[in-house]
Amino acid sequence: MxxxxxxxxxxxxxxxxxxxxxxxxxxxxxxxxxxxxxxxxxxxxxxxxxxxxxxxxxxxxxxxxxxxxxxxxxxxxxxxxxxxxxxxxxxxxxxxxxxxxxxxxxxxxxxxxxxxxxxxxxxxxxxxxxxxxxxxxxxxxxxxxxxxxxxxxxxxxxxxxxxxxxxxxxxxxxxxxxxxxxxxxxxxxxxxxxxxxxxxPALVPLTITGKDQSWYEQLSGNSIFCRVWNERISFEENILFTHWGLSGPAILQISSYWQAGEVFYMDMLPQQNITDLITAERATNPKKLLLNLLAGLYTRKFAEALSSMLPVQKNLASLSKADLELMEQLIHEFKVKPAGDKGYDKAEVMxxxxxxxxxxxxxxxxxxxxxxxxxxxxxxxxxxxxxxxxxxxxxxxxxxxxxx
Missing domain, CATH: 3.50.50.60 (FAD/NAD(P)-binding domain)
Incomplete structure (x- = not known):
C-alpha cells in the first residue's frame, strides 16, 4: 500500500x-x-x-x-x-x-x-x-x-x-x-x-542439560539463599531450582555477567561455615547423621539430594578430613556450568x-x-x-x- x-x-x-x-x-x-x-x-x-x-x-x-x-x-x-x-x-x-x-x-x-x-x-x-x-x-x-x-x-x-x-x-x-x-x-x-x-538476554533463568539435568529436576521448587559468583561479580540472594535448571534473583543477576561456555560458583551457606557447624555439633551430638544436620540447614529434599555427592548416612563423629574437605567444596564452592539461558521471552531485559x-x-x-x-x-x-x-x-x- x-x-x-x-x-x-x-x-x-x-x-x-x-x-x-x-x-x-x-x-x-x-x-x-x-x-x-x-x-x-x-x-x-x-x-x-x-x-x-x-x-x-x-x-x-x-x-x-x-x-x-x-x-x-x-x-x-x-x-x-x-x-x-x-x-x-x-x-x-x-x-x-x-x-x-x-x-x-x-x-x-x-x-x-x-x-x-x-x-x-x-x-x-x-x-x-x-x-x-x-x-x-x-x-x-x-x-x-x-x-x-x-x-x-x-x-x-x-x-x-x-x-x-x-x-x-x-x-x-x-x-x-x-x-x-x-x-x-x-x-x-x-x-x-x-x-x-x-x-x-539478561536477567534471565539458566538451563542445565546433560548428565546433571536430572539432579536439578528432582529439586524443582526448592529455594536456597546463596552467594553466587564468578571472577567478575558476586551476588547474595535466593536461587530457585527448576525442572530445566536455575532461576531466582541471584541467578538472574549473575546471568547478566555470564557468557556461554563459562562456569560460576554457588556458596550454598554464605553466612556460616559448614566445617565449623559440624565441629560444634559433633562435640555435643557425635552420633547425629550428616543427613539430619543438612536437613536442619536446608529442606529435607535438598539434604537427600546431596546423598549422591556426600556421605550423608555417616554420623558426624565418623566424618574424615577428606569428607570435610569434600563438604567445604560442595557447599561453599558448588560449580555450575549452564547449557544456556531461557531466551528473550523469559529475560527481564536485554x-x-x-x-x-x-x-x-x-x-x-x-x-x-x-x-x-x-x-x-x-x-x-x-x-x-x-x-x-x-x-x-x-x-x-x-x-x-x-x-x-
Missing amino acids: CANLTKQSNFDAIIIGGGACGLMCAVQAGFLGKRTLMLERNDRVGAKILISGGGRCNYTNLHTTAQQFISANPHFSKSALSQWTVDDTINFFETYGITGQEKTLGQLFPTTNKAKDIVEVFTNLCADLDQTIWLETEVKAVEQAQGGFVITYERYGKTQQITSPNVVMASGGLPVQKLGASDFGLRIARQFGLNVVKTV RGGVDTDELSSKTLEAKKVPGLYFGGECVDVTGWLGGYNFQWAWASGFVIAQQF
Whole structure:
C-alpha cells in the first residue's frame, strides 16, 4: 500500500514507544510546554511496566549508582542518573499520590502493590498536558528529511507519514515478544550508521542439560539463599531450582555477567561455615547423621539430594578430613556450568544495544544525527535486577525531554 501524503506535524518530537522511557519523556516535555506524539504498537501503553515485579512494579532502587549498570562504557550512565536522581523519582510519584515501600536490597514498590497505578500517573498527566498518544500504531520507517524526519507508520490499516524535527527512540529491547518487543530501535540505529553492541538476554533463568539435568529436576521448587559468583561479580540472594535448571534473583543477576561456555560458583551457606557447624555439633551430638544436620540447614529434599555427592548416612563423629574437605567444596564452592539461558521471552531485559560511543551522555542525542535520541532499554546500559532499569528509563526520558 502506498503511503498517504506526508503530514506536517505541529509536535516538537515524536516518541516511538510507550514504555517507561517514552512515558517519562512525554510528561517531562509537557511540563516544559512542549508537545509530543507517542506512537505505541500495543493497544495500551506501559505493557512491560504492568507485568514488572509480578504486577507490583519495582519502580526504582534506593541504592542506584552507575556501578549497578553493565555497559561498554561504565561511566556513560552517570550524567543521566545525576540529572534525574532516585529522589527525583520518589518525589515525582509522591506528587501524584504514589508512596513507596522498601522491600529487600533497596527495592521500592508502590504501597498499593499495583503496577497499573504507575501507568495511570503517566496516562493522566499526558491527558492533562496535551500530549498525544496513538495506540495500535506501528512505525515502519524513520528517514531524515529537510528540517527533521519523516516517520512512516501503519494505523487502522492505513500506511501514512508524518514529519517531526525530533525523534525519540524509546522502543525498548528484545525481551518478551508477546508484549510487542522488537529490534526496531536497533535497526533504526544501524540504518543511521550507528554501531550496536551485540545483544543477548539478561536477567534471565539458566538451563542445565546433560548428565546433571536430572539432579536439578528432582529439586524443582526448592529455594536456597546463596552467594553466587564468578571472577567478575558476586551476588547474595535466593536461587530457585527448576525442572530445566536455575532461576531466582541471584541467578538472574549473575546471568547478566555470564557468557556461554563459562562456569560460576554457588556458596550454598554464605553466612556460616559448614566445617565449623559440624565441629560444634559433633562435640555435643557425635552420633547425629550428616543427613539430619543438612536437613536442619536446608529442606529435607535438598539434604537427600546431596546423598549422591556426600556421605550423608555417616554420623558426624565418623566424618574424615577428606569428607570435610569434600563438604567445604560442595557447599561453599558448588560449580555450575549452564547449557544456556531461557531466551528473550523469559529475560527481564536485554544486554547490549545502541553503542554509547554514538550518543552524547549529557543529552542522549545521536552524535551523527542531530534530533535523533535513544533512551531506555535499546541503549547499551543494562541495570541489575531490582528497579535499576526503571531508574535508567525515567532518567533517560527526563534527559531527552530537556533537549528538543
